[in-house]
Amino acid sequence: MRCINRFxxxxxxxxxxxxxxxxxxxxxxKEFSFAYDRNRNNTSFSxxxxxxxxxxxxxxxxLCVTVGDVSSGTDVDMSQATAAGLFxxxxxxxxxxxxxxxxLNPASLTKILTALCALKYGNPDDMLTATENVNIxxxxxxxxxxxxGDTMTMDQALxxxxxxxxxxxxxxxxEHVGGSVEGFAELMNDTANxxxxxxxxxxxxxxxxxxxxxxxxxxxxxxxNEAVKYDKIVExxxxxxxxxxxxxxxxxxxxxxxxxxxxYIKGEIPSPDNVTVxxxxxxxxxxxxxxxxxxARDNSGNPYISIILQSSDRTIMYTExxxxxxxxx
Numbered sequence: 627m628r629c630i631n632r633f634x635x636x637x638x639x640x641x642x643x644x645x646x647x648x649x650x651x652x653x654x655x656k657e658f659s660f661a662y663d664r665n666r667n668n669t670s671f672s673x674x675x676x677x678x679x680x681x682x683x684x685x686x687x688x689l690c691v692t693v694g695d696v697s698s699g700t701d702v703d704m705s706q707a708t709a710a711g712l713f714x715x716x717x718x719x720x721x722x723x724x725x726x727x728x729x730l731n732p733a734s735l736t737k738i739l740t741a742l743c744a745l746k747y748g749n750p751d752d753m754l755t756a757t758e759n760v761n762i763x764x765x766x767x768x769x770x771x772x773x774x775g776d777t778m779t780m781d782q783a784l785x786x787x788x789x790x791x792x793x794x795x796x797x798x799x800x801e802h803v804g805g806s807v808e809g810f811a812e813l814m815n816d817t818a819n820x821x822x823x824x825x826x827x828x829x830x831x832x833x834x835x836x837x838x839x840x841x842x843x844x845x846x847x848x849x850x851n852e853a854v855k856y857d858k859i860v861e862x863x864x865x866x867x868x869x870x871x872x873x874x875x876x877x878x879x880x881x882x883x884x885x886x887x888x889x890y891i892k893g894e895i896p897s898p899d900n901v902t903v904x905x906x907x908x909x910x911x912x913x914x915x916x917x918x919x920x921x922a923r924d925n926s927g928n929p930y931i932s933i934i935l936q937s938s939d940r941t942i943m944y945t946e947x948x949x950x951x952x953x954x955x
Contacts, residue, residue: 775875
């Protein structure tokens with residue numbers, strides 16, 4: 627049962643699907659109840675049939691679910707991060723969790739959702755055109771250097787977004803897909819909610835600080851779990867560097883030459899022997915601290931998602947992430 631709906635009527639869609647299924651199966655009328663709370667601490671809700679006394683598969687039956695911290699059986703030292711989690715996608719097991727439902731500023735980890743929405747509602751060969759709104763003035767904000775009239779494909783834009791973490795490119799993607807940053811933010815929130823990431827609220831496509839822009843480590847797991855279903859996203863986050871040519875408003879060549887900001891992909895930080903880091907996303911702002919999300923696999927090819935939010939120091943963050951990855955057996 628696929629519960630994705632950009633118009634915010636997920637429950638109605640699910641109920642309709644259940645009733646249609648019952649009708650097709652030749653069953654009589656049944657009464658269903660929804661145990662669902664948008665402010666809940668986990669993403670699971672069930673649809674129970676009172677006439678048969680049975681409970682159907684929960685919404686989160688194929689997801690990792692936790693309502694609190696998990697550390698039993700681990701040797702993880704996560705003293706310098708506000709929140710962290712390690713999720714075994716294949717088994718649905720939460721290996722480690724610290725404050726995974728605490729609402730925090732995600733910085734550029736936001737761009738995983740931006741990329742997801744870009745491919746959900748757009749295509750890699752779409753042609754994008756920059757407007758004056760790409761001129762981001764926030765001090766220290768990472769930019770590709772776009773100016774109004776510049777054009778590039780969505781594929782090029784996604785490389786600049788996920789590798790260089792270019793905030794001006796994020797705005798260009800948002801305006802192309804959503805018509806405006808505000809329109810794209812609506813798509814982001816609709817998509818997040820449809821995945822069960824209901825403890826989040828997004829107001830921009832880049833993650834620059836805003837008091838109304840926040841998420842949780844657990845919601846980021848849900849979002850990443852959906853994003854890595856797109857081969858294009860996995861391909862890009864696994865890329866160490868990328869060069870390409872785009873054009874200004876007069877058709878003149880401009881160059882993209884970007885490197886992955888992920889220290890594991892750059893070869894600066896070794897992962898544990900039994901773990902291959904496929905890729906991920908980094909993020910840093912004064913409000914968010916140092917943040918890192920990874921998609922990795924063990925020697926058997928089983929996938930994992932690991933997240934650290936609001937670490938006090940970049941070096942410590944990578945040390946604690948390696949410690950977290952060492953729990954993969």
